[in-house]
Amino acid sequence: MKQNQDFILAAVIMAGGKGTRFWPKSRKDLPKQLLSIGTKKPLIVETVERLEPLIPRERIFISTSEDLAKRIQKLLPGISRSNYILEPVGRDTAPCVGLATAVLSRKIGSGPKRKVMAVLPADHCIGQPARFRKTLLKAANIAARHEVFVTIGIKPSGPSTAYGYIQPGEKLSGERGAFELKRFREKPGGHLAKRLLKQGCLWNAGMFIFQPEVGLVAFDKYLPKMAAGLRRIEAAADTRTQKRLIQKLFPEFEKVSLDYGIMEKTDNMAVISGEFGWCDVGGWDALYRLLGGDGERNVSRGSFIQVDSRGVYSDASKLVAAVGVEDLVIVESEDAILVLRMDQESEVKTLINLLERRGLKKFL
Amino acid sequence: MKQNQDFILAAVIMAGGKGTRFWPKSRKDLPKQLLSIGTKKPLIVETVERLEPLIPRERIFISTSEDLAKRIQKLLPGISRSNYILEPVGRDTAPCVGLATAVLSRKIGSGPKRKVMAVLPADHCIGQPARFRKTLLKAANIAARHEVFVTIGIKPSGPSTAYGYIQPGEKLSGERGAFELKRFREKPGGHLAKRLLKQGCLWNAGMFIFQPEVGLVAFDKYLPKMAAGLRRIEAAADTRTQKRLIQKLFPEFEKVSLDYGIMEKTDNMAVISGEFGWCDVGGWDALYRLLGGDGERNVSRGSFIQVDSRGVYSDASKLVAAVGVEDLVIVESEDAILVLRMDQESEVKTLINLLERRGLKKFL
Numbered sequence: 013m014k015q016n017q018d019f020i021l022a023a024v025i026m027a028g029g030k031g032t033r034f035w036p037k038s039r040k041d042l043p044k045q046l047l048s049i050g051t052k053k054p055l056i057v058e059t060v061e062r063l064e065p066l067i068p069r070e071r072i073f074i075s076t077s078e079d080l081a082k083r084i085q086k087l088l089p090g091i092s093r094s095n096y097i098l099e100p101v102g103r104d105t106a107p108c109v110g111l112a113t114a115v116l117s118r119k120i121g122s123g124p125k126r127k128v129m130a131v132l133p134a135d136h137c138i139g140q141p142a143r144f145r146k147t148l149l150k151a152a153n154i155a156a157r158h159e160v161f162v163t164i165g166i167k168p169s170g171p172s173t174a175y176g177y178i179q180p181g182e183k184l185s186g187e188r189g190a191f192e193l194k195r196f197r198e199k200p201g202g203h204l205a206k207r208l209l210k211q212g213c214l215w216n217a218g219m220f221i222f223q224p225e226v227g228l229v230a231f232d233k234y235l236p237k238m239a240a241g242l243r244r245i246e247a248a249a250d251t252r253t254q255k256r257l258i259q260k261l262f263p264e265f266e267k268v269s270l271d272y273g274i275m276e277k278t279d280n281m282a283v284i285s286g287e288f289g290w291c292d293v294g295g296w297d298a299l300y301r302l303l304g305g306d307g308e309r310n311v312s313r314g315s316f317i318q319v320d321s322r323g324v325y326s327d328a329s330k331l332v333a334a335v336g337v338e339d340l341v342i343v344e345s346e347d348a349i350l351v352l353r354m355d356q357e358s359e360v361k362t363l364i365n366l367l368e369r370r371g372l373k374k375f376l
Numbered sequence: 377m378k379q380n381q382d383f384i385l386a387a388v389i390m391a392g393g394k395g396t397r398f399w400p401k402s403r404k405d406l407p408k409q410l411l412s413i414g415t416k417k418p419l420i421v422e423t424v425e426r427l428e429p430l431i432p433r434e435r436i437f438i439s440t441s442e443d444l445a446k447r448i449q450k451l452l453p454g455i456s457r458s459n460y461i462l463e464p465v466g467r468d469t470a471p472c473v474g475l476a477t478a479v480l481s482r483k484i485g486s487g488p489k490r491k492v493m494a495v496l497p498a499d500h501c502i503g504q505p506a507r508f509r510k511t512l513l514k515a516a517n518i519a520a521r522h523e524v525f526v527t528i529g530i531k532p533s534g535p536s537t538a539y540g541y542i543q544p545g546e547k548l549s550g551e552r553g554a555f556e557l558k559r560f561r562e563k564p565g566g567h568l569a570k571r572l573l574k575q576g577c578l579w580n581a582g583m584f585i586f587q588p589e590v591g592l593v594a595f596d597k598y599l600p601k602m603a604a605g606l607r608r609i610e611a612a613a614d615t616r617t618q619k620r621l622i623q624k625l626f627p628e629f630e631k632v633s634l635d636y637g638i639m640e641k642t643d644n645m646a647v648i649s650g651e652f653g654w655c656d657v658g659g660w661d662a663l664y665r666l667l668g669g670d671g672e673r674n675v676s677r678g679s680f681i682q683v684d685s686r687g688v689y690s691d692a693s694k695l696v697a698a699v700g701v702e703d704l705v706i707v708e709s710e711d712a713i714l715v716l717r718m719d720q721e722s723e724v725k726t727l728i729n730l731l732e733r734r735g736l737k738k739f740l
Contacts, residue, residue, distance in 0.1 A: 036697065317734070319726045331712040331739055333400065335727055336720030337704065344713060348695040349706065351715055356700030362683045363699055370681070375695055 019126035019156035022071035024112040027134035033295040036345035045134035062141040106273035107265035114242040117224035118249030139289020147286040151221040162221040165214025167287040171205035176216040193281035295357035296341040300325035383490035383520035386435040388476040391498035397659040400709035409498035420498045426505040470637035471629035478606040481588035482613030503653020511650040515585040526585040529578025531651040535569035540580040557645035659721035660705040664689035
């Protein structure tokens with residue numbers, strides 16, 4: 013697949029997430045994006061490999077924490093260390109995307125061509141990568157021609173309550189299949205989800221494609237204090253000063269999400285719909301269903317044997333034997349065994365907090 | 377504690393059991409008696425140590441299979457190899473006790489003193505060993521004075537349906553606190569158990585104390601074919617011939633239990649009651665209750681952490697984390713993890729059969 017010659021496309025993969033929902037497999041220093049969750053390779057590796065036919069690896073950037081960078085570098089030997097955008101501390105997604113935008117602004121080429129960057133999550137599954145690239149290229153073309161944030165909304169396969177929704181509005185003038193964005197909707201309840209589906213809403217996959225300058229202008233407008241810092245970082249491009257500035261300024265940035273801080277405020281949004289076998293697996297229960305579990309069948313990764321058991325998801329290196337049980341997640345990691353009632357996956361966070369409070373740090 | 381000078385007391389510990397109920401901790405070559413089930417040391421080690429103040433180790437014998445003998449020898453360095461009575465194949469308890477009786481008949485001393493042997497299970501817990509020894513000595517005294525099988529019936533702590541019962545009859549003449557045995561009762565249902573309790577029945581702990589010759593005479597009478605072989609083995613005492621004879625004759629002995637083959641038929645039975653914190657833990661559920669589990673509390677061996685979970689028994693070297701679950705047994709062994717609904721412990725046998733059918737021999 014050839015890039016359109018009218019612009020230069022880069023990607024920033026957002027790989028700073030901590031990921032507690034797949035405990036005990038996921039850990040502080042081994043979050044979801046580093047695991048193979050329903051995939052053959054670690055999610056971040058699949059994310060990079062999926063982009064490479066479209067974007068040369070010189071323009072694939074990784075945004076992550078200093079703590080995680082080393083582990084990710086091992087998984088991605090093809091990505092240069094200078095392509096890492098390192099957060100000295102964890103803030104939220106607005107500072108994270110802001111920093112990436114400021115850094116990329118001067119980094120993805122000079123000259124008359126428009127520069128477009130795609131901000132993409134590191135931990136999503138995509139079943140049909142070629143269709144994904146086609147959609148991404150379409151989004152990039154729109155972003156090159158318009159001064160907007162383009163987001164790819166996922167065509168829902170059902171009224172999921174696990175995802176946020178995007179409501180498309182008027183057609184974007186001059187573009188086929190592109191719409192202005194009417195409204196973001198938080199994860200809905202079951203009834204609302206059905207209504208949103210009928211209204212043609214799409215799932216919010218957190219993918220944003222835009223020209224760096226369009227991004228920075230939005231920061232100037234909606235988060236001016238942060239933007240002042242971002243502009244200083246931008247100006248110091250490719251020097252040691254930039255590193256020092258990031259260390260100094262980033263920790264002071266406001267903790268605010270990109271959606272709340274920018275995307276829900278700007279009118280400058282466009283949406284195109286995508287259909288490429290996307291999913292963002294939220295936890296063990298979701299993974300069980302993704303792998304074909306339906307509450308009756310048992311699904312296992314590793315050896316599993318059962319007597320009179322239903323709806324069990326197991327993932328272990330040892331043999332898992334289930335006797336007379338139902339609706340359980342059984343996961344073994346190197347040092348822990350989780351036994352979780354299937355519909356309680358949100359309580360895994362409570363467990364993590366408990367481990368923290370008890371000082372059981374080695375399990376975090 | 378000194379032995380009564382009127383007789384010589386020996387013990388045979390029945391340690392041939394296969395024990396599948398504590399899978400995955402118990403295995404074919406690691407049955408219950410070799411494990412620490414609710415005890416600090418392996419059950420067989422506690423059994424031997426409990427006897428030593430009363431019976432010198434030269435007269436403590438171990439009856440087991442050739443397969444298990446080596447592992448047991450490692451656990452019991454103080455017991456001489458010549459004190460092992462090895463079954464070439466597994467039969468049932470009548471051949472097993474018959475063989476031990478035939479071997480011990482000439483082995484526990486000659487001279488005018490009466491010889492008494494105590495046949496004792498290897499895998500029971502006894503909380504008050506000194507009281508146990510006192511009761512055993514009392515039983516041995518009676519066995520030395522009367523030509524009977526003396527059994528120690530356990531004073532029930534409640535109407536358990538997990539044990540068989542013994543119904544005492546008339547007083548044994550000339551002895552205090554000893555009775556003729558009226559009837560053996562199989563494991564009863566709940567209603568019957570309560571009635572048996574009211575009738576003063578005792579739990580059958582499978583402990584039998586008798587003179588070897590009394591034992592062999594009973595075999596002569598009730599299992600004459602087996603007895604013919606046993607008498608040949610007895611006569612060949614302490615020679616290589618005996619070993620060869622055991623190899624040749626034992627595999628042909630009838631598969632029949634001691635209770636069914638002898639004890640339920642002979643009138644020659646006496647019973648004394650014992651109260652020394654006895655239990656025979658039948659499986660994970662029983663162990664959970666023994667360790668204080670009541671269906672609400674969680675009981676764990678090893679590290680355990682829980683969110684909103686009740687009635688969990690866990691035994692693992694890894695951290696076990698339970699979230700939103702109830703009434704589960706979670707046990708980790710070196711190569712397997714069992715997750716069992718608490719009231720389904722009898723299904724562990726089904727699981728073992730399944731492992732066998734699937735050819736998963738390394739887990740047996």
